[in-house]
Amino acid sequence: MRRSTFLMLSAAPLLVARPARAQSDADPATSSNRPALRVLLGAGDASPAANGTFAFQGRFYRGSFTRLDDGQIVNLVDLEAYVSSVVPAEMSPHWPPAALETQSICARTYVLQRSDPRRAYDLVPSELDQVYRGIEGESPNATAAVSATAGRVLRYNAAFAQIAYSSCCGGHTEASSDAWSSLPIPYLAGVVCTSCSDSPHFRWSMSLTLDQVAQSFAAPLAGLGVLDDLRITARDPSGRARAFELLTSAGSTVVRGSAFRRAIGARTLRSLLIMGLQRSQDGTAMTIDGGGLGHGVGLCQWGAHGMAVAGASAPAILAYYFPGTVVEDLER
Numbered sequence: 001m002r003r004s005t006f007l008m009l010s011a012a013p014l015l016v017a018r019p020a021r022a023q024s025d026a027d028p029a030t031s032s033n034r035p036a037l038r039v040l041l042g043a044g045d046a047s048p049a050a051n052g053t054f055a056f057q058g059r060f061y062r063g064s065f066t067r068l069d070d071g072q073i074v075n076l077v078d079l080e081a082y083v084s085s086v087v088p089a090e091m092s093p094h095w096p097p098a099a100l101e102t103q104s105i106c107a108r109t110y111v112l113q114r115s116d117p118r119r120a121y122d123l124v125p126s127e128l129d130q131v132y133r134g135i136e137g138e139s140p141n142a143t144a145a146v147s148a149t150a151g152r153v154l155r156y157n158a159a160f161a162q163i164a165y166s167s168c169c170g171g172h173t174e175a176s177s178d179a180w181s182s183l184p185i186p187y188l189a190g191v192v193c194t195s196c197s198d199s200p201h202f203r204w205s206m207s208l209t210l211d212q213v214a215q216s217f218a219a220p221l222a223g224l225g226v227l228d229d230l231r232i233t234a235r236d237p238s239g240r241a242r243a244f245e246l247l248t249s250a251g252s253t254v255v256r257g258s259a260f261r262r263a264i265g266a267r268t269l270r271s272l273l274i275m276g277l278q279r280s281q282d283g284t285a286m287t288i289d290g291g292g293l294g295h296g297v298g299l300c301q302w303g304a305h306g307m308a309v310a311g312a313s314a315p316a317i318l319a320y321y322f323p324g325t326v327v328e329d330l331e332r
């Protein structure tokens with residue numbers, strides 16, 4: 001389970017020629033008249049291999065490849081083959097079929113919303129978009145879920161929905177506008193989630209030394225003496241910390257919640273859903289009691305797991321976490 005994605009990348013034009021779309025590289029099992037996706041693999045040599053695949057840096061990929069003017073290799077791959085490799089990287093392939101189908105529809109919709117023919121490629125194969133490892137990333141369970149939902153996408157008012165997901169929301173998903181200080185999106189406003197308590201991250205506790213915090217905020221704390229306490233001064237409607245006040249021997253400074261988590265490290269501070277924040281008895285550390293893992297916007301993956309175990313279908317799960325959206329066929 002990776003970190004979650006949202007459409008945060010800039011769409012700055014790239015000064016490289018756009019490779020021609022491949023016409024005949026679709027996986028025969030999922031071939032369609034859609035143009036191939038263009039996934040940037042990076043610098044290096046690629047060489048054709050058996051059965052319509054090619055090799056690049058020790059991995060095999062479906063489809064074909066092209067080389068950009070700057071020498072980087074781009075994989076031209078069928079949408080469904082791409083999604084088949086992405087789903088197991090973003091969600092355990094051992095999860096129930098409806099959860100994997102939910103992730104498949106999210107992955108497919110994310111790609112289509114993100115693709116921009118004016119750019120030299122559609123996606124990068126990392127967590128900046130979605131993790132893609134070619135054929136070695138595939139798993140039979142996930143491939144079955146992708147096939148079961150082939151060509152199905154999430155739409156809102158006839159447009160592709162903006163997709164966001166994270167591992168565990170801790171009990172309430174976050175509004176995208178609160179997480180990213182952006183314009184509100186009706187279907188990303190946050191919902192109560194009662195299905196993710198099986199996550200190992202549903203509730204957690206950690207200790208953070210004040211030295212760690214001070215080092216992370218050396219610039220804003222310059223000239224303010226020694227950091228000796230930390231408080232949450234504002235919360236989003238979901239309960240997440242919107243702002244922290246860093247109290248020092250000579251004053252205080254306020255830091256946005258998202259900036260705080262980024263500075264401490266998103267893996268160290270699992271989420272901003274913090275129920276308890278107390279200074280340790282010796283005064284050198286903060287004890288933090290929190291819930292969830294990730295930004296909490298959009299799909300709660302552990303919630304999808306819980307709903308799937310309880311018998312919900314993928315469209316029902318998506319309708320719950322993205323209210324007002326509908327699952328439809330791409331080619332209507």
Ligand SMILES: [Zn+2]
Pocket residue numbers: 168169170171172173193194195196300302303
């Ligand atoms: Zn949840």
